[in-house]
Amino acid sequence: MNRFIAIEPNRCVACGTCRAECSEGHKKAGLQAEPRLALYESRDVVASLTCHHCEGAPCFSVCPVNAISHDPDGCVRVDEKRCIGCKLCAIACPFGAIHMSGTPISGVAGIQYNTPTFPASLSPILQWEIGVYACAVKCDLCAYDNYHPHCVDACITNALRLVEETDGESEINEKRVKAVKASLIMLDDHQDEGRE
Amino acid sequence: MSCGVPGMEDAGCIFLFGYNPNTSHPIVARRIVRAKEKGCKIIVADPRFIETSRIADIYMPMRNGSNIAFLNSFAYSIIEQDLVDKEFIKEHTNGYEDFVKIIQNYSPEKTKEITGIDPKMMREAARMYATAEPSAIIGWGMGVCQQRQNVEAVHTCAAIACISGQIGKPNSGVAPVRGQNNVQGACDMGALPNFFPGYQSVTDEKNKEKFAKAWNIDPSQLSDHIGYKVSVVGPLIDEGKIHAFYNMGEDPLQTEPDTKHLAEQLSKLDVFICQDIFMTQSVAIADVVLPATSWGEHEGTFTACDRTFQRFTAAVPPKGECRHDWAIIADLSTRMGHPMHYRDTKQIWDEECRALWPAAYGATYEKMAGVGHAQWPCPTLDHPGSPDLFLGGKFSKPDGRAVLMGHDFEYPSEMPDDDYPLILCTVREVGHYSCRSMTGNCKELAQLADEPGFAHISPKDAAAREIEPNDLIWVYSRRGKIITRAFVDDRCNDGAIYMTYQWWVGKCNDLTLHHVDNRSQTPEDKFSACQVERIDDQLWAEEHCQEIYMGIKERLTREASAQDTELVEI
Numbered sequence: 206m207n208r209f210i211a212i213e214p215n216r217c218v219a220c221g222t223c224r225a226e227c228s229e230g231h232k233k234a235g236l237q238a239e240p241r242l243a244l245y246e247s248r249d250v251v252a253s254l255t256c257h258h259c260e261g262a263p264c265f266s267v268c269p270v271n272a273i274s275h276d277p278d279g280c281v282r283v284d285e286k287r288c289i290g291c292k293l294c295a296i297a298c299p300f301g302a303i304h305m306s307g308t309p310i311s312g313v314a315g316i317q318y319n320t321p322t323f324p325a326s327l328s329p330i331l332q333w334e335i336g337v338y339a340c341a342v343k344c345d346l347c348a349y350d351n352y353h354p355h356c357v358d359a360c361i362t363n364a365l366r367l368v369e370e371t372d373g374e375s376e377i378n379e380k381r382v383k384a385v386k387a388s389l390i391m392l393d394d395h396q397d398e399g400r401e
Numbered sequence: 402m403s404c405g406v407p408g409m410e411d412a413g414c415i416f417l418f419g420y421n422p423n424t425s426h427p428i429v430a431r432r433i434v435r436a437k438e439k440g441c442k443i444i445v446a447d448p449r450f451i452e453t454s455r456i457a458d459i460y461m462p463m464r465n466g467s468n469i470a471f472l473n474s475f476a477y478s479i480i481e482q483d484l485v486d487k488e489f490i491k492e493h494t495n496g497y498e499d500f501v502k503i504i505q506n507y508s509p510e511k512t513k514e515i516t517g518i519d520p521k522m523m524r525e526a527a528r529m530y531a532t533a534e535p536s537a538i539i540g541w542g543m544g545v546c547q548q549r550q551n552v553e554a555v556h557t558c559a560a561i562a563c564i565s566g567q568i569g570k571p572n573s574g575v576a577p578v579r580g581q582n583n584v585q586g587a588c589d590m591g592a593l594p595n596f597f598p599g600y601q602s603v604t605d606e607k608n609k610e611k612f613a614k615a616w617n618i619d620p621s622q623l624s625d626h627i628g629y630k631v632s633v634v635g636p637l638i639d640e641g642k643i644h645a646f647y648n649m650g651e652d653p654l655q656t657e658p659d660t661k662h663l664a665e666q667l668s669k670l671d672v673f674i675c676q677d678i679f680m681t682q683s684v685a686i687a688d689v690v691l692p693a694t695s696w697g698e699h700e701g702t703f704t705a706c707d708r709t710f711q712r713f714t715a716a717v718p719p720k721g722e723c724r725h726d727w728a729i730i731a732d733l734s735t736r737m738g739h740p741m742h743y744r745d746t747k748q749i750w751d752e753e754c755r756a757l758w759p760a761a762y763g764a765t766y767e768k769m770a771g772v773g774h775a776q777w778p779c780p781t782l783d784h785p786g787s788p789d790l791f792l793g794g795k796f797s798k799p800d801g802r803a804v805l806m807g808h809d810f811e812y813p814s815e816m817p818d819d820d821y822p823l824i825l826c827t828v829r830e831v832g833h834y835s836c837r838s839m840t841g842n843c844k845e846l847a848q849l850a851d852e853p854g855f856a857h858i859s860p861k862d863a864a865a866r867e868i869e870p871n872d873l874i875w876v877y878s879r880r881g882k883i884i885t886r887a888f889v890d891d892r893c894n895d896g897a898i899y900m901t902y903q904w905w906v907g908k909c910n911d912l913t914l915h916h917v918d919n920r921s922q923t924p925e926d927k928f929s930a931c932q933v934e935r936i937d938d939q940l941w942a943e944e945h946c947q948e949i950y951m952g953i954k955e956r957l958t959r960e961a962s963a964q965d966t967e968l969v970e971i
Contacts, residue, residue, distance in 0.1 A: 219831070220423065221832050228848060240849070246892070249455075318951050323943075325871045362434050
């Protein structure tokens with residue numbers, strides 16, 4: 206079975222609530238606070254993107270310390286404590302769904318003013334902050350909360366949804382019905398042919 | 402707004418003019434998304450390809466600052482294609498002939514150099530709007546209000562709605578979706594220099610008598626002229642007309658245009674009093690600080706942009722010495738010689754609002770209990786509230802008719818030139834609000850977006866300056882120079898950059914022009930001239946940003962720590 210979070214891009218209003226909810230939910234569960242959705246903004250499309258929990262997940266194949274698991278129910282998860290921050294998964298992921306992040310030296314609740322050691326325009330995969338052990342951070346379908354994704358509930362336009370096994374079928378069916386109906390237009394034009 | 406926000410879903414056409422719902426009102430953006438899914442036509446006119454442009458049926462890439470030329474051309478296209486509602490014009494408006502005299506000079510062909518809009522598109526959009534069934538709405542925001550010809554643009558939008566007959570019926574008309582949270586409520590309650598609560602003019606003798614009687618004073622004690630607006634406080638201090646400023650819940654040193662100049666002006670005040678919840682840049686220079694309760698610590702009412710009164714209740718008790726705004730005002734008033742005492746906000750609402758503003762009389766706390774609401778006009782206790790205004794074409798002028806007013810186009814005050822070739826336009830972002838006294842102190846929101854904020858710049862303008870995404874850049878104008886981060890954005894039009902006015906370090910208001918029109922005194926925030934430069938040493942720039950940010954935070958903390966020292970008897 207495969208489950209993942211999909212988005213209806215024309216409903217996305219780029220409000221970022223999904224990212225805020227994701228961050229808070231994971232932080233409360235003692236996981237990295239980095240939001241696991243990326244908001245992509247451009248002329249052609251604006252959408253929140255996240256992990257597809259691929260069947261043949263490249264991140265899973267490439268991890269040298271087996272920190273990434275592929276659960277039987279389809280969820281691909283990173284064990285944040287086991288990850289060594291080698292970034293191979295981030296490079297291998299075709300969707301850019303893996304974010305590198307770590308707890309700052311001030312700790313989980315602390316506030317710090319750090320002296321920057323690199324410009325923010327540097328690629329996130331190349332950034333390295335002194336004293337911060339960065340690990341791979343990715344969508345885990347909110348496994349810590351019974352696989353109840355917080356971002357889906359948070360989205361104010363219902364653009365995000367959790368696609369599950371049963372969903373896929375009815376959606377494919379709908380598409381087939383639409384396609385057949387489109388073909389019926391051709392049938393109407395010719396329905397009198399070959400009849401007296 | 403002449404319609405309600407929920408009803409926007411059921412319009413036949415929504416025309417957004419100078420308004421970006423996604424960043425300003427995500428809840429309204431939600432309605433527009435739903436409207437589109439229900440078959441509503443969407444027209445967007447904006448220099449940027451905003452989110453709503455992606456789902457629009459017609460996106461009109463108009464030029465910054467061309468509002469009146471655009472609207473006149475739009476009106477022209479409705480009249481020329483014979484799409485006017487002759488019956489509506491005849492029965493419900495005055496001034497059509499004079500209006501046409503002005504509009505007739507603004508054909509789409511004549512205005513296309515100014516507006517940048519192809520004449521065919523202008524006519525198509527005008528047709529889509531004017532013929533929409535069952536109704537059409539023109540939604541606007543600061544893109545209309547913060548320009549040189551703001552009042553003129555409002556007049557023209559209203560005229561367009563009237564001549565097309567797209568007003569005076571459900572889910573139609575004019576929808577100025579308002580800028581600030583509860584600006585509608587502030588205006589409703591008369592926090593304006595020319596109105597008592599309920600838009601009753603302060604210079605009208607009958608109104609003065611009514612309010613004087615309610616307040617138990619002689620009418621002669623009330624001022625006999627209209628007061629000043631906040632946007633002209635600075636210049637009036639320079640002129641020696643203002644010596645004291647009692648500032649509540651506002652950070653003018655962050656949110657007013659030409660902030661560096663304003664800081665000089667405010668320093669000339671004899672008395673500067675600030676009532677606020679957190680230490681801000683303005684509170685830091687105040688002579689007296691009155692700590693007030695925040696949204697989570699007090700209860701009351703507010704008005705949504707569509708005239709809906711709603712109640713809110715406190716989540717936590719006030720901290721430390723913080724007091725409710727109304728309690729502070731009442732205390733000050735008593736000490737100044739006019740005794741004022743209220744039990745709670747309900748008493749204020751009943752005695753100062755409902756008793757004195759007929760349209761609000763039916764808006765009781767009972768109606769607003771829980772998630773209830775009352776949408777004014779709500780004149781009687783059993784009235785259900787009014788989602789739509791002007792039904793049947795009855796307007797609030799004495800003869801019940803709308804006045805059609807047309808205006809000629811004028812260029813913005815400060816056009817770009819060789820020294821400052823880019824247009825600076827200020828906009829909003831969704832994750833932070835206004836001066837960031839609240840959202841900047843929220844860790845969750847600060848984690849998603851923090852100083853120095855971004856300037857959105859088109860790929861072409863960025864490439865010409867060798868600017869990469871997330872590079873730190875200088876932005877400067879005749880009035881100042883600031884550091885911010887570049888967001889290379891293909892939704893931006895060439896020749897203009899867009900900054901949000903939230904950032905203390907990337908403070909675009911150090912650069913904006915202070916020009917106010919002589920009627921509404923709203924500043925021309927949306928158009929001034931600037932230049933952008935990449936900073937060569939990016940690491941130095943990051944450190945410099947941090948230094949400025951830390952400097953501001955330390956200064957604010959130091960000012961706030963004054964409250965921890967013991968009071969000394971003098």
